[in-house]
Amino acid sequence: MSHLIYSNGNSVQLPDPRWTGQRHLGEHSVKLIKEMDHLTSIIEEILRRSDCPHLTVHIETLREGGHEIACWAPEYDFGDIHANGYWSLLTIGLKLCNLVVDRYQNDPNPIIDNDLKNLLDFANIAIDVVRLLRKDSIDFAASQENTEPSLQASSLKYFVDLFGLLLSIEKEKIAPAFGQFCGFWLSPQSQYATTVFVTGLSLLSARITDGLKCIISRNQRGLVFAELVKRADVSFVTKLRNLLESPFYKTYLPIILYGRSPKTRVDIYFNRQTTWIISPINKKVLRFTENHGGPTGWKQEKIRCRLFQSHPLGKGHENKLVIYCHGGGFTMGSPESQEIFIRDWANKLDGIPILSVNYTLAPEAKFPVAIQEILDVYLSVTNEKKSPLETFLGYKPTQITLVGDSAGGNLCTSLCMVLNDIRLKDADFPIQMPNSLISFYAPFNITLLLSPSITLASCDSLLSAGLMLSCFEAYLPITDETNSHNNTESTVDNNALIRLPNLVELVKNVLKSIKDIKLFQTGQCDPWYRAEKAKLQETVEKLYKITSNPYISPLYYQDFESLASINLHLIALHFDPFLDDNVTMAKKWKGKVTLDVLDGLQHGFLNYMPFIDEGRKANELAVRRIKETFK
Structure with a gap:
């Protein structure tokens, strides 16, 4: 058995030696582990003098998860390029820690922002998700006698179970990533561009009485946008197309x-x-x-x-x-x-x-x-x-x-x-x-x-999970017509390939004429990816x-x-x-x-x-x- 030693002297027992990645960690992994240790130790001191000392549990989980990811992420790199979803999630975790440190390090009696609490909760859930993806990667590689683990999960059940979990999280927990701390992991100018996008769509989707709130309140903007992207469907995509095709x-x-x-x-x-x-x-x-x-x-x-x-x-x-x-x-x-x-x-x-x-x-x-x-x-x-x-x-x-x-x-x-x-x-x-x-x-x-990187869609504003899955729905036959697909080569339904230029132009013209401020309000029905588990599993397998x-x-x-x-x-x-x-x-x-x-x-x-x-x-x-x- 292998053990991963943490800075506070605790260790976690790992069921497979490969979970720890390389026995001698590379410079990049060591650098990020040290940075995680430094930041989390400062945060623990902040929490001890704050109104939320119980949040130290979240910080310990974040630190342990960061250590584990830094150990196994190099196994998925392409050559000497340190890039994959595991590294990305670890970096976002570090940037979240920096948010807390920058805000409260010099505050003698800090009162922790609820939005930061929600982001810490979400980070802990994300760590659980990637741990399960890592275990699947190792187990599947072992079963196939393949020495190189894959970044893609081996089974669709992980989409149904894990991505479904991320999609079902209360909007209040993910709203800060669209509101007060919109795109905090991006460069400052990218954050600004993202904020403009989120503000615009939130304004268009909010009720008229809430429109002004979306402009002046980052929290309101985040809540409206979180609700919008969690229920995005093909009609949302079509309306967004109309907006982006503006003169x-x-x-x-x-x-x-x-x-x-x-x-x-x-x-x-x-x-x-x-x-x-x-x-x-x-x-x-x-x-x-x-x-x-x-x-x-x-x-x-x-x-x-x-x-x-x-x-x-x-x-x-x-x-x-x-x-x-x-x-x-x-x-x-x-x-x-x-x-x-x-x-x-x-x-x-x-x-x-x-x-x-x-x-x-x-x-x-x-x-x-x-x-x-x-x-x-x-x-x-x-x-x-x-x-x-x-x-x-x-x-x-x-x-x-x-x-x-x-x-x-x-x-x-x-x-x-x-x-x-x-x-x-x-x-x-x-x-x-x-x-x-x-x-x-x-x-x-x-x-x-x-x-691992696909899980980023749960908090990405420009390529949110709802938008991504709705685009797939529009491009692919996800409805009951999937039952009619077969593996014969004897016939090709040419009608499925025929363009309908007149209808396309008609639809475009109708959409362009829509001026209502409620353009992006979500519908009453849940999109396909929010179906109950058994139905979603069936749809995903057909897909x-x-x-x-x-x-x-x-x-x-x-x-x-x-x-x-x-x-x-x-x-x-x-x-x-x-x-x-x-x-x-x-x-x-x-x-x-x-x-x-x-x-x-x-x-x-x-x-x-x-x-x-x-x-x-x-x-x-x-x-x-x-x-x-x-x-």
């Missing part, structure tokens, strides 16, 4: 920032290809045949893309192209809504054109409509004789880099796998693989197998059969070796719910990999990067990574 954000703000640059900003329309179709019911890409009936309803349709270019490429360099897929949880975004950073990229890429794909959004179009449209654009660019892009640029790109953020990163990665499967399925069909793939904070595992498709969850791809020619560049965030997905993808990828993990920023930072220093620095990294792919 100010997607039209006027880019003009204010960049004027009329870059010089080229034009729409290009691509025909649908009629050779390959991604099955909505199988983990396959299929050839169109008479049995499949062809692309019914697509023949007259075109896919709009928007091209950005600062100036034409010089002679000898006319072979480069960036294909960009936007983020937004598969439910939000457009080429225009991303101009806030795409224009900046185009201005700095020395004439390399960026083609931004305007794929159809959920819930109007579920999987695999978006990835099918991206495939169609890619095959038009690379395979079509004199494609619309070639006609405009004057050359056919032979050096292509795929770039995507969040859901767009998922789609770009899935596209690589679809293209590879076409190549393996039909050696005579000409496939030009992309040279490089750059992904920003993307989800690569949508199966709801829990990981797993769909989401284990590698075109939805790329970590499930079975042939990474054949993708080794593609260089992968991952840009992730220390405090992002999808961090563990990115660390795991870096380990699985067989080609060249770089993993950049940025500190102090929140999911989606590209969309507000012009306004914060850390965002601008991270954006420069993004531009540098894109340029490197063409050297």
